[in-house]
Amino acid sequence: MFLTPGLYLLALGFACLVYWAVPQRHFGLRAAFLITFSLALVTLYIPALGLAVVLSSLLAYAYTWVQGRLPGKWTAAAFIAIQVGLMLLPDLADLSVVEQAFTLTGIAYFTLRNAGFVIDVYKQKTQSKFSDLIFLNVFFPTYSAGPVENIKTLNTRSCDTGFQAEFILLGAARILVGILKFYVVTQYILDPVAKYFLPNSSAELDYSTPIGVWASLVFGWFSLYISFSGYADIAIGSSRMFGIRVRENFNFPIFATNIQNFWQRWNISIMNFTSEYVYLNFVRVTGLRVGGLFLVFLCIGIWHHFTVNYVIWGLAHATAMTVYLKLDRHERYRAFRSSVQSRRAGRWGLACCGWFLTITFVSLLSGFANAESLKGGLQVLSGLLP
Amino acid sequence: MTKAARLGTFFIAFVLCALFFGGLLLVAERPSMRWGLRTTEPIYLHEGNVDVVIGGSSRARRGIFGPYLEEDLREFLPDRDPVVYNLGVAGNGTDAQILAMIELLQYRTVDYVFLQLDMLRRNRPPTHRNLQRLGRTWDIVVAPLQSMTWFEALTHRFQLLYLRFSLAADTCLQLGTECWAPKLKPRPAQTYDLSEPRDLELAELFKKLSQRERRRDGAYFLSDDRDWRFDRGPELRTAFYLDLLIDEAAKQGTRVVLMDFPKFEFAQLNDRTIELVEDRFGLDLITFDRAELREMGSRAWGDFGHFNYVGEAIARGKIVNYIRSEHGHGGH
Numbered sequence A: 001m002f003l004t005p006g007l008y009l010l011a012l013g014f015a016c017l018v019y020w021a022v023p024q025r026h027f028g029l030r031a032a033f034l035i036t037f038s039l040a041l042v043t044l045y046i047p048a049l050g051l052a053v054v055l056s057s058l059l060a061y062a063y064t065w066v067q068g069r070l071p072g073k074w075t076a077a078a079f080i081a082i083q084v085g086l087m088l089l090p091d092l093a094d095l096s097v098v099e100q101a102f103t104l105t106g107i108a109y110f111t112l113r114n115a116g117f118v119i120d121v122y123k124q125k126t127q128s129k130f131s132d133l134i135f136l137n138v139f140f141p142t143y144s145a146g147p148v149e150n151i152k153t154l155n156t157r158s159c160d161t162g163f164q165a166e167f168i169l170l171g172a173a174r175i176l177v178g179i180l181k182f183y184v185v186t187q188y189i190l191d192p193v194a195k196y197f198l199p200n201s202s203a204e205l206d207y208s209t210p211i212g213v214w215a216s217l218v219f220g221w222f223s224l225y226i227s228f229s230g231y232a233d234i235a236i237g238s239s240r241m242f243g244i245r246v247r248e249n250f251n252f253p254i255f256a257t258n259i260q261n262f263w264q265r266w267n268i269s270i271m272n273f274t275s276e277y278v279y280l281n282f283v284r285v286t287g288l289r290v291g292g293l294f295l296v297f298l299c300i301g302i303w304h305h306f307t308v309n310y311v312i313w314g315l316a317h318a319t320a321m322t323v324y325l326k327l328d329r330h331e332r333y334r335a336f337r338s339s340v341q342s343r344r345a346g347r348w349g350l351a352c353c354g355w356f357l358t359i360t361f362v363s364l365l366s367g368f369a370n371a372e373s374l375k376g377g378l379q380v381l382s383g384l385l386p
Numbered sequence B: 001m002t003k004a005a006r007l008g009t010f011f012i013a014f015v016l017c018a019l020f021f022g023g024l025l026l027v028a029e030r031p032s033m034r035w036g037l038r039t040t041e042p043i044y045l046h047e048g049n050v051d052v053v054i055g056g057s058s059r060a061r062r063g064i065f066g067p068y069l070e071e072d073l074r075e076f077l078p079d080r081d082p083v084v085y086n087l088g089v090a091g092n093g094t095d096a097q098i099l100a101m102i103e104l105l106q107y108r109t110v111d112y113v114f115l116q117l118d119m120l121r122r123n124r125p126p127t128h129r130n131l132q133r134l135g136r137t138w139d140i141v142v143a144p145l146q147s148m149t150w151f152e153a154l155t156h157r158f159q160l161l162y163l164r165f166s167l168a169a170d171t172c173l174q175l176g177t178e179c180w181a182p183k184l185k186p187r188p189a190q191t192y193d194l195s196e197p198r199d200l201e202l203a204e205l206f207k208k209l210s211q212r213e214r215r216r217d218g219a220y221f222l223s224d225d226r227d228w229r230f231d232r233g234p235e236l237r238t239a240f241y242l243d244l245l246i247d248e249a250a251k252q253g254t255r256v257v258l259m260d261f262p263k264f265e266f267a268q269l270n271d272r273t274i275e276l277v278e279d280r281f282g283l284d285l286i287t288f289d290r291a292e293l294r295e296m297g298s299r300a301w302g303d304f305g306h307f308n309y310v311g312e313a314i315a316r317g318k319i320v321n322y323i324r325s326e327h328g329h330g331g332h
Helices: A005-019 A024-047 A047-069 A071-090 A096-102 A107-122 A128-140 A167-199 A201-207 A210-241 A258-265 A268-286 A289-304 A308-329 A331-341 A344-369 A374-382 B005-030 B031-036 B058-062 B064-073 B094-107 B137-142 B152-170 B203-217 B233-252 B271-281 B291-294 B309-328
Strands: B050-055 B084-086 B110-116 B253-257 B284-286
Touching: A005 A024, A005 A167, A005 A210, A005 A331, A005 B005, A005 B152, A024 A047, A024 A128, A024 B005, A047 A071, A047 A107, A047 A128, A047 B152, A107 A128, A107 A268, A107 A289, A167 A210, A201 A344, A210 A344, A258 A268, A258 A308, A258 A344, A268 A289, A289 A308, A308 A331, A308 A344, A308 A374, A331 A344, A344 A374, A374 B284, A374 B291, B005 B031, B005 B137, B005 B152, B031 B094, B031 B152, B050 B058, B050 B064, B050 B094, B058 B110, B058 B309, B064 B309, B094 B110, B094 B233, B137 B152, B203 B253, B233 B253, B253 B309, B271 B284, B284 B309, B291 B309
Parallel strands: B050 B084, B050 B110, B110 B253, B253 B284
Antiparallel strands: none
16 A cells, blocks of 8 residues: 555545535546545655656557557557556666655556556547546556556546445445455464464575475465455445445455466456456467467566566466366366266365365465565475475 | 636646645644654643753663753752753654754753764764654755755655655544644653663674774774765755754754764764864864773663663763853853
């Protein structure tokens, strides 16, 4: 979260008061207020980020003007490349000021949304104004960590809603759930448990048992999930208080019994976004489904961080997904699965095995990807060896 | 919507945002909010004159124990209870430390200010980590950040303001705190356990000594071989705030004295530096000479940076001696 809890809640309360005080027919004023207010919060937090979000949006919006004069896929590709370049800037730049200004959360989200906007304009799916784009990018509940929306689902027209008390009640309840997850469950339960097994990360690896390392990675991932989903709850609840519905981001990935099921439940908004803008377009052009899968996960990995660890993370997930999908379509495996699932114990046993393997796989990869370097990541994984 | 209507819409939105942030700044401006959380002295409960104010970092905070100094000052003020405030704020950076004292001078009559001297040294952060708490908004806006590029200074200033908004908002949402309370509730003064000496860890000490062997100057202490210049970087910032304090003190008739709180085994002030400070600011200095430090050895420090009860007594004795000499000369 890019604002402190107090500032966030106070800003949310004030914004809600102003927002609902403005009549529905003046929804443009509501949108203008949310844009100005959100931009002020972002700029105050880091001035360069405010500048970057405006600049990035202007560059994306410039495509609507350029498209009429220089139509063609290469122009669109160039504008997408600009957004990708901005997205990777924090990982590539070596300047202290840039580091300070850009390594903070948010840049990956608004550049991604802008890239999506360029694709939508190229495919003539939108004729949105600049105010719609800047609204999409700076709307403060979803600014720094999603859920990822696109211009078709979140724009200034989203403010054209009448007041209903349930918006406030349901939104507040959802925010409470998020706060509970984000500040209580993660900080007081899961993080201490993960640290109990591995107090000082890689420094303690030599003194930990493989089970200790495994438990630390699993609890570390679980903590990441709870805090991330808590943040999503806060963002969804806050948006709801403005009468704006944004996508759900998680659907209990902790209960996933296979890798495909996991990605249907984990970070749903980014999966939908990449499916719509990367996978479908790639498969439509090339016809290569497996290639599309690898491309999607590579993009998601690089989007997280432009590091070797995250590239490997993406490739590993793509490989696991491909293997699972191939296996799932294999007749002998399907027959075996049907025979096992015909009994209740077998059904439960298979689900438990699948759950254990899935959670272990994603936890280990998460621990590997979040290590400081490739060597550090390998050290983490080697800690699992007896 | 016409262009004028669109601009008007954004102007209204801007005004509404300005109301929010301006309101937060007004809340954060309240002295009880800025000071209440950072000082243990009952500044709001006591409204009389203050005899001595100690300022500086944690070394000043822990270097002088106010109640003991009050006892010592009874010698000069037999007819009333002396009042000593220790406004030492842990952390590096002269701005917050001096601004706290300047603000006190504006509300109270103060006789003496003893300001920790060696915080004038190099390698300090651009601003104290509590500037956004202790200073006024205007102090943040005009904080001298000349050694930074304009972009870094802009970023730094915005972050200070952001922290200030956050402070106000976070405090406002905690019911019953200084934000809404009409008056500060009394809180127990912070006390230090001075009954037991806190010896240095010898192993650590020998390790440090062996590392410093080649750079050593003299039997125990290093000397500061760098010239101080008050026209650049951290020294310029320090001079800026010190000049503000000196001006305010001159208006109020307060005597400002600079005082050295030495670190164990760290660089000491050399004569040239002392002379330079005296020439630049025209203030009295209380220092520890090398013979004194050698005699004190390790028994005066609780750790490498802070005095223990032995060091505190020595430092306090220097302040008492200074005030005694002033009284002897018909001073305050």
